[in-house]
Amino acid sequence: MPKISIKGLAMPESPIRKLVPYAEAATKKGRTIYQLNIGQPDIKTPAKALAAVKTNNIEVLSYSHSAGFESYRKKLAAYYKKNDIEISSNDLIITTGGSEALLFAMGTIADADDEIIIPEPFYANYNGFATSSGVTVVPVQSNIEDGFALPPISEFEKLITPKTKAILICNPGNPTGYLYTREEISQLAEIVKKHDLFLVADEVYREFAYDGATHYSIMSVPGLEEHAIMIDSVSKRYSMCGARIGCIASKNKEVMKTAMKFAQARLSPPTFAQIASEAALDTPQEYFDEVIEEYTSRRNTLVKGLEEIDGVIVAKPKGAFYCIAQLPIEDAEDFAKWLLESFHLNNETVMVAPAAGFYSTPGTGLNQVRIAYVLKEEDLKRAVEILKAALKEYRA
Numbered sequence: 001m002p003k004i005s006i007k008g009l010a011m012p013e014s015p016i017r018k019l020v021p022y023a024e025a026a027t028k029k030g031r032t033i034y035q036l037n038i039g040q041p042d043i044k045t046p047a048k049a050l051a052a053v054k055t056n057n058i059e060v061l062s063y064s065h066s067a068g069f070e071s072y073r074k075k076l077a078a079y080y081k082k083n084d085i086e087i088s089s090n091d092l093i094i095t096t097g098g099s100e101a102l103l104f105a106m107g108t109i110a111d112a113d114d115e116i117i118i119p120e121p122f123y124a125n126y127n128g129f130a131t132s133s134g135v136t137v138v139p140v141q142s143n144i145e146d147g148f149a150l151p152p153i154s155e156f157e158k159l160i161t162p163k164t165k166a167i168l169i170c171n172p173g174n175p176t177g178y179l180y181t182r183e184e185i186s187q188l189a190e191i192v193k194k195h196d197l198f199l200v201a202d203e204v205y206r207e208f209a210y211d212g213a214t215h216y217s218i219m220s221v222p223g224l225e226e227h228a229i230m231i232d233s234v235s236k237r238y239s240m241c242g243a244r245i246g247c248i249a250s251k252n253k254e255v256m257k258t259a260m261k262f263a264q265a266r267l268s269p270p271t272f273a274q275i276a277s278e279a280a281l282d283t284p285q286e287y288f289d290e291v292i293e294e295y296t297s298r299r300n301t302l303v304k305g306l307e308e309i310d311g312v313i314v315a316k317p318k319g320a321f322y323c324i325a326q327l328p329i330e331d332a333e334d335f336a337k338w339l340l341e342s343f344h345l346n347n348e349t350v351m352v353a354p355a356a357g358f359y360s361t362p363g364t365g366l367n368q369v370r371i372a373y374v375l376k377e378e379d380l381k382r383a384v385e386i387l388k389a390a391l392k393e394y395r396a
């Protein structure tokens with residue numbers, strides 16, 4: 001048989017999806033599974049976005065401009081302005097999800113074997129995008145003890161080599177739920193300027209900031225124009241994961257010119273989904289107010305429930321809709337499989353994502369899981385009850 005590429009063999013499996021066969025087997029046995037493992041929100045997509053696709057009378061579903069519809073980009077620039085991000089429609093390219101924007105960013109700034117420093121734990125697919133791009137991920141460790149705050153800048157400096165091209169952050173963080181402060185963003189801005197690096201920020205959870213905190217974008221930092229590259233998406237903001245629309249934005253003209261070549265090579269982002277995403281920009285503030293209220297109470301219920309379980313440590317998330325919980329066990333992957341294969345409480349069980357897949361330093365995060373609070377509150381309460389009973393039985 002012809003050989004598979006080394007790159008293909010090195011592509012990591014998604015830690016979120018690798019338990020799926022166990023879940024399928026549990027479902028076949030008739031078990032109900034509370035899925036705490038994936039970030040698929042149950043919130044309704046804004047009606048306006050769906051209506052824009054249903055009611056339009058397109059006769060030829062053509063390509064769009066490679067950078068996306070101009071009308072959408074203009075409206076998007078206005079949305080950013082409202083969020084203290086001063087960019088024009090020419091400073092952004094519409095992509096097929098934040099995922100493609102991340103690939104464009106890596107392709108634009110890094111060559112094979114170049115390094116990108118990322119605080120870990122981080123969104124696991126960064127590993128996949130890095131492997132696709134031939135880029136080496138260099139992790140800098142953040143810790144559950146301080147809620148996954150930004151590691152000291154001295155730790156970043158120790159890792160910078162001639163191959164370092166960028167620091168990549170996720171703000172608010174998946175899987176940590178950490179929301180970087182203005183001071184932390186300013187510290188990162190200083191270090192990338194000092195070492196002439198790019199600062200890439202994945203801000204797909206921008207709206208999801210709790211307890212009155214506001215998100216501070218790298219695009220709002222004065223003097224960072226040549227260094228800052230923002231990744232964004234409609235997936236979580238409007239609960240439109242299936243639309244597959246995101247964007248890459250930067251004031252750095254060379255970055256955008258180069259990203260545009262990647263955009264041209266794939267011709268255009270999806271047309272129908274751009275129509276939906278453009279219409280979604282008319283979503284009233286009340287939608288977000290309600291969503292934030294809902295997630296805040298889900299988070300409070302989840303964190304309280306987890307904290308009440310003996311031996312569980314949880315970093316209270318300040319944003320996004322995930323948290324990392326440290327469990328009083330040694331091997332969270334084994335536990336997650338056992339939950340699906342061997343445990344049930346009245347024929348119900350839970351599915352969690354083992355957190356080791358969100359770290360790139362081998363041997364870290366082994367006793368942690370990532371929990372997404374994308375279920376209704378009563379379901380979250382029940383899921384925590386099941387988890388509590390399961391831990392008791394697993395440790396017995």
Ligand SMILES: Cc1ncc(COP(=O)(O)O)c(C=O)c1O
Nearest residue numbers: 097098099123174202233235246
């Ligand atoms: C941190 C983060 N970045 C990027 C993405 C990719 O999102 P999409 O490609 O759906 O825009 C996700 C999806 O879960 C995510 O959690």
